[in-house]
Amino acid sequence: LFPPAVRGSEGxxxxxxxxxxxxxxAFPRDSGKNCxxxxxxxDGSLFAWCNGEKVNxxxxxxxxxxxxxxxxxxxxLEFSPKNNILATWxxxxxxxxxxxxxxxxxLHDVKTGKCLKSFIQKKMQNWCPCWADDESxxxxxxxxxVHFFENNxxxxxxxxxxxxxxxxxxxxxxxxxxxxxVYVPGSKGAPSFVRLYQYPNFGGPQxxxxxxxxxxxxxxxMLWNKKATAVLVIASTDVDKTGASYYGEQTLHYIATNxxxxxxxxxxxxxxxxxxxxxxxVEFCAVYGFMPAKATVFNLxxxxxxxFGTGPRNAAYYSPHGHILxxxxxxxxxxxxxxxxxxxxxxxxxxxxSDSTYFAWCPDGEHIVTATCAPRLRVSNGYKIWHYTGxxxxxxxxxxxxxxxxxxxxxxxxxxxxxKAVQYQAVPSELPSAEPKPAQAYRPPALRNKPxxxxxxxxxxxxxxxxPQSGSSEKPLSKTALKNQKKHEAKKAAxxxxxxxxxxxxxxxxxxxxxxxxxxxxxxxxxPEVDKKIKNLKKKLKAIEQLKEQxxxxxxxxxxxxxxxxxESALLQELEDLELGL
Numbered sequence: 001l002f003p004p005a006v007r008g009s010e011g012x013x014x015x016x017x018x019x020x021x022x023x024x025x026a027f028p029r030d031s032g033k034n035c036x037x038x039x040x041x042x043d044g045s046l047f048a049w050c051n052g053e054k055v056n057x058x059x060x061x062x063x064x065x066x067x068x069x070x071x072x073x074x075x076x077l078e079f080s081p082k083n084n085i086l087a088t089w090x091x092x093x094x095x096x097x098x099x100x101x102x103x104x105x106x107l108h109d110v111k112t113g114k115c116l117k118s119f120i121q122k123k124m125q126n127w128c129p130c131w132a133d134d135e136s137x138x139x140x141x142x143x144x145x146v147h148f149f150e151n152n153x154x155x156x157x158x159x160x161x162x163x164x165x166x167x168x169x170x171x172x173x174x175x176x177x178x179x180x181x182v183y184v185p186g187s188k189g190a191p192s193f194v195r196l197y198q199y200p201n202f203g204g205p206q207x208x209x210x211x212x213x214x215x216x217x218x219x220x221x222m223l224w225n226k227k228a229t230a231v232l233v234i235a236s237t238d239v240d241k242t243g244a245s246y247y248g249e250q251t252l253h254y255i256a257t258n259x260x261x262x263x264x265x266x267x268x269x270x271x272x273x274x275x276x277x278x279x280x281x282v283e284f285c286a287v288y289g290f291m292p293a294k295a296t297v298f299n300l301x302x303x304x305x306x307x308f309g310t311g312p313r314n315a316a317y318y319s320p321h322g323h324i325l326x327x328x329x330x331x332x333x334x335x336x337x338x339x340x341x342x343x344x345x346x347x348x349x350x351x352x353x354s355d356s357t358y359f360a361w362c363p364d365g366e367h368i369v370t371a372t373c374a375p376r377l378r379v380s381n382g383y384k385i386w387h388y389t390g391x392x393x394x395x396x397x398x399x400x401x402x403x404x405x406x407x408x409x410x411x412x413x414x415x416x417x418x419x420k421a422v423q424y425q426a427v428p429s430e431l432p433s434a435e436p437k438p439a440q441a442y443r444p445p446a447l448r449n450k451p452x453x454x455x456x457x458x459x460x461x462x463x464x465x466x467x468p469q470s471g472s473s474e475k476p477l478s479k480t481a482l483k484n485q486k487k488h489e490a491k492k493a494a495x496x497x498x499x500x501x502x503x504x505x506x507x508x509x510x511x512x513x514x515x516x517x518x519x520x521x522x523x524x525x526x527x528p529e530v531d532k533k534i535k536n537l538k539k540k541l542k543a544i545e546q547l548k549e550q551x552x553x554x555x556x557x558x559x560x561x562x563x564x565x566x567x568e569s570a571l572l573q574e575l576e577d578l579e580l581g582l
Contacts, residue, residue, distance in 0.1 A: 003027075003060075004369055005047065006383070007035050008404035012049055017410075018367055021385065021394040026063045039077040044363075044411040046083055046110070050074040055088060057110060060410060067113050071106070078128045079110075082135045084152060086110050089127045092120065107154060117154035130171045132178040137199060139180070141169060146182065148199065161202045163195075168220065172228035179209065179257060181222045181231045192217040194233050196257055212253050212261040227281040230256040230300065232264075234272055245290075247271050252286060254302050264302045268294045273314035278342070279322035287316050287327065292460055295327050297342075306345050309461040312336055319365040321419045324348070324388055326368070330356045335370070339388050341422045345465055348424055349390030355380055363412040365419065367393070374403035383407045391429040530578060537575045544568050 003014040003024050011031040014024040023029070027047075034052025041047075046066070048057045055074050057067040069088070076089040086108045094101045103118030105127060119140070121127050129140045129149075138149045146169050148159040161169075163184050172179040178199045186192040193213035201207045217235035224231050233253040240249045250272040252264040266272070268289030275286045278297075283305060287295045292310040299305050312329040313336070319325070328337040335356045339348040353359075353370035357377055360369050371383040381404040382397035398404050547561050557565075 004383070004385075004407050004409050005038055005040070006404065007038050007049075007406040008374075008381070008398060009033050009402045010398060010404075011035065012038065012051070015396075017362070018385065018393060027058070027060075028063070036075045037077045038406065038408065039079060040408065040411050041079040041083045042081050042411060043083070043413045046079060047410075048077045048079070048086060050077060050088075055086075057086060067108075067110060069108060069113070076124065076127055080131045080135055080138075080152075081133050083110055084135060085116065087128050089121060089124070091124075092122045116152070126168065130169075132171055132176070133173060134176065136176065137171070137178050139169065139171060141166060146180070159200045159202065161197065168222070170222045170224060170231075172224050173226060174228045179224075179228055181224065181255075183220045183222060183233075185217065186215065191215050192220070192235070194220065194222065194231070194253070194255060196231060196255060198257075209257045210255050210259045210261060212255045214251065214253060214263075216249060216251060218248070221275075223275065223277060225277045225281040225284075226279050228257070229281060230254060232275055232277065232284060234275055236272075244269070245271055250288075252288075254300075256300070262302045264298060266294075267296070267304075267307075268310075274316050276316050276318055278318050278325075279320065285316045285318070285325060287313055294461070297325075307464040308338070308340070309463045309466075311338065311460055313338070315359065317359060317361060318342075319361050319388070320363055320414070320417075321365045323419060323422060324365070326359070326361075326388075328353075328356075328359060330359065339390065341424075343422070345463070346424070347463075348388060348422065349426065351386055351390045351392070353384060353386070358407060360407075360409055362409050364417040369407055369409065371404065371407045373405055373407070375405075378403060387427045387429070389423050389426040391426045392431045393427075393429050395431060534575065534578050537571055537578070540564075540571055541568065541575070544571075 003017050005012065005014050011029050011033070012035045013029040014027040016022050016024050030049065030051050032051045032053075036050050036052065038047070038049040040060075045060055046057055047060050048055060050071065053072050055069040055071045055077065056065060058065050067086075069086075071088055071090065073090040074088045075091065078087045079085070080087070088106050088108065090104050092101055092104045100120070103120050105119040105121035107116045107118075107129070108114065109116055126141060129138050131138050136151060138152065138154070140147050144165045144167070145163070146161040146166055147157045148161070149156070150158040161180065161182065163182060165184055165187070166182050167185050168183045170181045172181070180197045180199060181194060182197070183194050184192065191213040192215070193211060195211045196209040197207065198209055212233065214235055216237050218238045219236055221234040222231050223234075233255060234250055235253060236250040237248040240247070242249075252266065252272055252275060253261065254264055255261045264286065266286065266288045270288060270290035270293070272286060272288045273293060275284060277284045283297050283299050285295060285297045287293050289310070291312065293313050294310050295308040295313060295316060297305045308327060311327070312333050313327045314333060315328045315330055317326045317328065323342055325340045325342050326337055327340070329335065335353040337351050337353060339351070340346070341348055355372045355377055356370040357373050358369075358371040362368065366388060368386045368388060369383055370386065372381050374381055380397065381402070382395065383404070384392055384396075385394040386392055544565055544567075547557060547565055551557055551565075
């Protein structure tokens with residue numbers, strides 16, 4: 001079941017899934033070193049690859065060759081959701097005399113092998129047309145407008161969505177009616193915006209289901225949830241003008257099809273590394289903030305549901321059933337993973353997959369593959385298959401002179417595997433646990449016989465249910481509860497401050513025989529209006545004192561703040577007159 005396909009300099013082959021992990025005999029290995037692209041269909045029944053000579057399509061279960069296309073230069077392959085069409089793309093080339101090249105994006109009918117349509121598609125980015133899940137609609141971005149085709153008839157454009165400069169679009173998943181999220185970058189001081197439309201109602205801004213505009217966006221990533229009720233938008237700039245990060249600035253926005261929108265408030269500053277929807281569509285997880293990064297699950301009101309604290313992580317992966325979440329640190333991090341039971345927010349395991357460049361859940365929701373692939377890393381290429389309880393079930397490393405380029409699980413449709421209860425006990429494995437020995441920190445000779453002192457640059461913040469709590473409930477507080485708590489704490493602090501002030505003033509007045517005007521707070525004029533004026537004047541003078549301190553500290557003051565300071569002598573005179581009149 002569910003074999004992973006492996007592509008590399010050793011050729012293309014399939015491996016039997018758990019528990020055997022032997023090379024699949026049903027799929028004969030293609031030993032050519034030129035395999036540029038592979039693709040499974042959405043339901044996993046078909047598999048296509050290009051070996052540098054032809055593009056072949058096979059039935060995965062029977063390994064029977066269904067189609068072969070003469071496209072030696074194809075570098076990208078994609079099946080339509082219902083397996084009717086195979087899209088292929090090859091690099092666009094112009095003729096030597098400068099005339100336009102031949103169309104390089106081709107759509108083939110899988111059943112007949114006929115080429116239905118060819119387009120010129122110069123850029124590799126977003127090369128593939130997007131289909132609705134039932135293939136009733138297919139869409140392409142052409143010269144800043146989105147062209148829609150219906151029922152795979154590519155000879156007539158059924159609809160166009162024309163905005164001033166559509167940079168990107170994403171079709172919603174799931175059943176009809178299909179919704180479209182479009183992104184238009186800002187220009188000349190105008191903000192960028194993302195709009196949601198329901199196909200085919202594209203009649204201007206009024207027909208949009210929702211609209212969210214924002215500054216600070218050079219590019220955006222739009223993520224629909226599975227039920228197509230909301231989109232998360234990660235807006236990022238190429239340059240962070242504050243100088244806080246090399247990687248630009250990111251903000252996270254939430255847009256719902258009912259018109260609601262919000263900026264997701266992230267409690268820690270820094271980059272947004274990853275945002276993923278739970279397959280249940282009612283919550284999402286964000287990994288963000290300067291290292292050690294924070295990870296938080298939010299609900300559809302953009303309120304935090306659970307905070308995982310901080311740690312070495314830059315990616316999050318929900319299992320296909322949405323009941324387990326893996327937080328991981330790959331790329332320039334050491335490959336630590338945290339596997340969490342999402343229902344109870346309990347940590348299941350903490351495996352380590354060093355030097356990993358790729359991670360994927362198996363469709364059964366129990367197994368995971370991690371891989372080290374070229375060209376990201378050209379040494380120690382190979383893959384490992386894990387059980388989510390932390391057991392390493394299978395490991396394969398390619399010979400030192402070979403490379404591995406890609407590993408991908410055979411996909412399955414939703415519901416093919418039942419949800420199983422979460423296990424905490426590690427499943428048995430014949431392989432030893434892959435936990436690396438912790439490297440000892442270098443200690444200079446003078447310190448070697450002395451007790452070790454911790455020299456951590458920062459302490460990791462624990463997950464919220466592991467923080468030491470005195471009698472408080474484990475449930476996170478809602479926004480209003482937090483607000484009320486802050487108000488209560490502020491009032492308490494103000495009361496204590498006032499108490500301390502009055503104590504100080506009373507000791508001062510008893511110590512000094514002559515009482516200057518500032519130390520007679522107890523005396524009142526008997527006229528509440530005059531008392532009120534005195535109180536207001538003292539308040540203003542206190543504010544002026546604070547402004548003077550800020551100016552002395554080198555802060556640039558505003559014009560109105562400077563005017564306030566100039567009024568000090570007049571206010572002092574007025575206060576003196578009022579107090580003398582007592």
